Amino acid sequence: MTDLQQTDPNRNDHDDLVTRIRQLDYEYYVLNESSLPDAEYDRLMQKLISIEAAHPEWVRDDSPTQRVGGQPQAGFTQVQHEVPMLSLDNAFSDEDLAAFYKRLQDRMNTTDALELACEPKLDGIAISLLYEDGRLVRGATRGDGTTGEDITANVRTIRSIPLSLRGDGWPKVLEVRGEIYMPRQGFERMNAQALEQGEKVFVNPRNAASGSLRQLDPQLTAKRPLEMCCYSVGRVEGGSLPETHYDTLNALAGWGLKINDESRVVTGLDDMLAYYQRMLGRRDDLTYEIDGIVYKINRFQLQQRLGFVSRAPRWAIARKFPAQEEMTRLLDVEFQVGRTGALTPVARLEPVFVGGVTVSNATLHNMDEVERIGVHIGDTVIVRRAGDVIPQVVRVVDDQRPVDAKAVELPAACPVCGSAVERVEGEAVSRCTGGIHCDAQRREALKHFVSRRALDIEGLGEKLIDTLLEKGLLHTPGDLFELTADQLVELDRMGEKSANNVINAIDAAKQTTLPRFLYALGIREVGVTTAANLAQHFGGLEKLWSATEETLLEVDDVGPKVAAHVRHFFEEPNNRLEIERLVGLGLTWPDPAPASGSMPLSGQTWVVTGKLEALSRDEAKDYLQRLGAKVAGSVSAKTSQLVAGPGAGSKLKKATDLDVPVMDEAAFLDVLREHRLWQ
């Protein structure tokens, strides 16, 4: 390799440097592999810039220094697409796709299974790139399919687009088509920055990509995180391409163009549907937005035979995904009070169909988030519902704010009990200070007390708790254990049998475990794992009850904040009284064996992930703790063992990377059998 530091470079040094930077760009922007620290890359680029400053006669327009042009343009000139840029017909259901497939078979007069290429439908802007003699000479928008706009200067700034093709074998004239899009992360970052600087935010990555390409000043486009992925060809002269779409994509990749690595060839309708389902399931894991799947007959000869109608080919179709983002109006913001008093702003929306369901409420998380997105009541907002995630208000459509829009204000008093609301310095949440006197907090605390991972009282659902609260039969957890079947029978829709079932379930819940009991108390920031660690560390309630913050800090997973919450909880006389009352009413648990070096898995840290068949993950954790293991939520180099069921994802990968031993459920059950915890 040439010494790049030498002061008097020759032409070869220059060409080597151009080749080197081009290779690095290709690895980074097309293959998504980074092989060099940024600083080193920058150093090489600076070197090239200075060589070219000294020798302008060496500068070719496909040098990496020539991506961003000089002067802003006055406007875009029009270009004609010799081969029209078609659009696609849509399929909105499996039935639509089956009908498309049937039409293909009918037209081709066959019942044989057909071969189709499947690929993600990227949500961006269709672009044509023209390469002559391997050099990029023109970039154009699709426009109306026949006439587009020349955006060469902007396209050149996108580093996943090669200014000259790699390798050889490319046709003399090659028009490549694809989608320019903005990956999610870049979009979020750009919008966050715009918001900070009081600039307009983009509604979605597609609009952001479109807006970025329409800049007359390529310097601005260059700053936008755009990418291009190629999915077809237009004009081809002076050379030939493979016989199928899929092989052509691979040829394009060989010439340094970016293609989508999710593309596949499938045979038959069932596999087409399976590809759709698989990609739908992975939609949220992709780094870019897709709005469906495009299916294309793979063999060009068959594509030609099928031809096209008006603007869309007969040989291709787009199967659309359900929209994940929709626009609607924010009618009001109400504040919900949670178990710990936290006030959560909830958006009341004009109902909108998004992500497969009708949404009329969405979370706004907290006041920081309300400020971050700058939402006002009356605004038109973008609501997102992706997968099973609860609906969220993600953005405001700035230019549609009505004149009478109202700012969202945190109430000074709790909307349920009227107690003062406090916002702790440095925390995003605001809380009602009413504690157990606040009906909302009481209700949530009781729901928590009986929930599955706490005392697990079956048949005591949300509705029954509400009724009991209304009738004044229930105030604190202890009241549950004083309820009688006669009282329950009096309630609406409660037969004798159900009443007895509830009373029996309450009775059965008296035999519990210390971790469950501690978790049920609802001490702030004490989840299932911390509760188990506290129980194991102290071995009994009395020691925990009188533990100092210092001793609490010795417990795994307990930091100063949790220690303070625990201390605070046990110092509160009402809490002590309630615990004593519960014990008096018959709540008992076996004292867990204190942690000692003599237990089978003492000193080990285990992690459980994925789906288990024979037992729940919580049960698995219970067993592990009984064997003396510490159970952690994430894998690290300190993890002794990972138990992984089907569906295990990032934790399994991390364990493999870190050489942490992994066992499946069957092996785990063997461990339990060995210790007589499993039959």
Ligand code: IVH
């Ligand atoms: S093929 C004749 N493949 O979808 C075929 N289009 O609704 C023309 N698009 O204008 C397009 N991903 O902007 C094709 N993998 C893909 C695509 C794709 C996104 C866009 C493209 C096109 C629009 C048609």
